Amino acid sequence: ANAAFFSLIAARSISSGKSALTNLKTRREDDEKRLLEISERIEELGGSLISINEEYDRLEKRKVESEKRYSELRLFRNDKEKELQNLREELVELTRKESSLTLDKDEASMIMSNIIERLSEEYFISAEEIPSADSDDETDFDPENEKLILADLRKKIHTIGDINLAAEADYNEEKKRLDYLDNERRDLIDARDALMNTILKINQIAEARFLNTFEQIRLNFQKTFTDFFDGGICDLEMTEGEDPLEAGILITARPPGKNIRSINLLSSGERALTAISLLFAIYMVKPSPFCILDEVDAPLDDANIDRFLHVITEFSRKIQFIIVTHNKKTMAQANNLYGITMEEPGLSGLVSVRLSEVDSYSAEMPASFWLLPTKKSRRECLFSVFFIVN
Numbered sequence: 001a002n003a004a005f006f007s008l009i010a011a012r013s014i015s016s017g018k019s020a021l022t023n024l025k026t027r028r029e030d031d032e033k034r035l036l037e038i039s040e041r042i043e044e045l046g047g048s049l050i051s052i053n054e055e056y057d058r059l060e061k062r063k064v065e066s067e068k069r070y071s072e073l074r075l076f077r078n079d080k081e082k083e084l085q086n087l088r089e090e091l092v093e094l095t096r097k098e099s100s101l102t103l104d105k106d107e108a109s110m111i112m113s114n115i116i117e118r119l120s121e122e123y124f125i126s127a128e129e130i131p132s133a134d135s136d137d138e139t140d141f142d143p144e145n146e147k148l149i150l151a152d153l154r155k156k157i158h159t160i161g162d163i164n165l166a167a168e169a170d171y172n173e174e175k176k177r178l179d180y181l182d183n184e185r186r187d188l189i190d191a192r193d194a195l196m197n198t199i200l201k202i203n204q205i206a207e208a209r210f211l212n213t214f215e216q217i218r219l220n221f222q223k224t225f226t227d228f229f230d231g232g233i234c235d236l237e238m239t240e241g242e243d244p245l246e247a248g249i250l251i252t253a254r255p256p257g258k259n260i261r262s263i264n265l266l267s268s269g270e271r272a273l274t275a276i277s278l279l280f281a282i283y284m285v286k287p288s289p290f291c292i293l294d295e296v297d298a299p300l301d302d303a304n305i306d307r308f309l310h311v312i313t314e315f316s317r318k319i320q321f322i323i324v325t326h327n328k329k330t331m332a333q334a335n336n337l338y339g340i341t342m343e344e345p346g347l348s349g350l351v352s353v354r355l356s357e358v359d360s361y362s363a364e365m366p367a368s369f370w371l372l373p374t375k376k377s378r379r380e381c382l383f384s385v386f387f388i389v390n
Contacts, residue, residue: 221277222234225274229255233253234251236252269301273307289320291320298326
């Protein structure tokens with residue numbers, strides 16, 4: 001029984017092995033076919049690669065030829081541009097000569113007209129009697145006749161009378177007057193030219209200083225804007241295509257977390273804080289020992305008030321501030337309070353409190369006050385308060 005059992009198991013194993021062997025042969029044949037296809041594909045791709053390399057070489061040659069052609073065309077263009085420039089200069093020179101000749105012609109015509117008028121007035125010779133300068137026909141010219149004409153003219157001159165001996169003096173006086181007027185005219189022209197040159201230099205200097213100052217204000221504005229808003233992007237731009245001294249200025253501001261480009265789209269508090277940033281940026285270009293701010297914190301909310309006071313604290317280390325405000329938070333940052341009360345109509349009194357010497361004070365009264373920095377203080381913010389009790 002055991003022999004039959006093991007025979008059955010062996011028969012099954014042999015059958016299973018044959019089946020596996022058949023499968024392996026089948027897979028081998030499939031793999032050989034696949035390998036043959038891959039080899040054919042490799043050969044096909046190799047042929048394509050050769051074609052691609054040949055095409056690449058051909059395109060590379062065309063590129064070199066195109067670059068060479070481009071260089072030749074650039075040289076040709078440069079030569080033509082030089083030739084065109086020479087022709088333009090020649091045209092300008094010819095135009096100038098034409099203008100000069102036109103002026104000379106006009107001047108000659110004027111001189112000729114003056115001569116004809118003088119001959120007509122002094123010698124009674126009409127324009128028709130004067131021979132033309134471009135006439136080649138001299139058959140009508142009769143010397144004897146001309147002598148007769150000259151004798152007649154001399155006779156007429158003799159009948160005129162005595163010569164005016166004061167003519168030379170009159171001429172010298174008129175010439176002196178003419179020379180004086182010519183000098184005056186020349187001085188006026190020189191003064192005009194000098195004035196125009198001075199105006200040009202002033203405009204150039206003013207434009208250079210304006211652009212330099214504008215760039216400093218722009219950089220300062222970007223810094224103060226970041227300080228006031230704890231981040232954000234801002235910029236100052238001049239309108240293009242205009243004189244910098246007369247151009248408009250565009251203010252762009254984008255507080256953190258907002259995608260706003262124009263300042264007109266900001267809230268009133270943000271616009272006020274942006275304006276304060278710009279004022280500080282302008283002030284930083286040429287600071288002074290004192291700075292007066294009149295209710296600049298009125299449109300600000302509590303968060304913006306804190307930012308404003310933080311910046312004021314930093315600046316008050318070097319600058320003394322005078323601030324008019326209604327905000328109690330701003331009052332709380334001061335060291336000294338100086339107030340004017342009016343207990344009776346028309347009678348004012350002075351009240352002062354040095355906050356650095358007391359522990360606390362009441363800021364609940366309505367007030368308008370001035371903030372003035374002190375030199376030394378135990379508090380972090382170095383300025384005092386002057387208020388008016390309503």
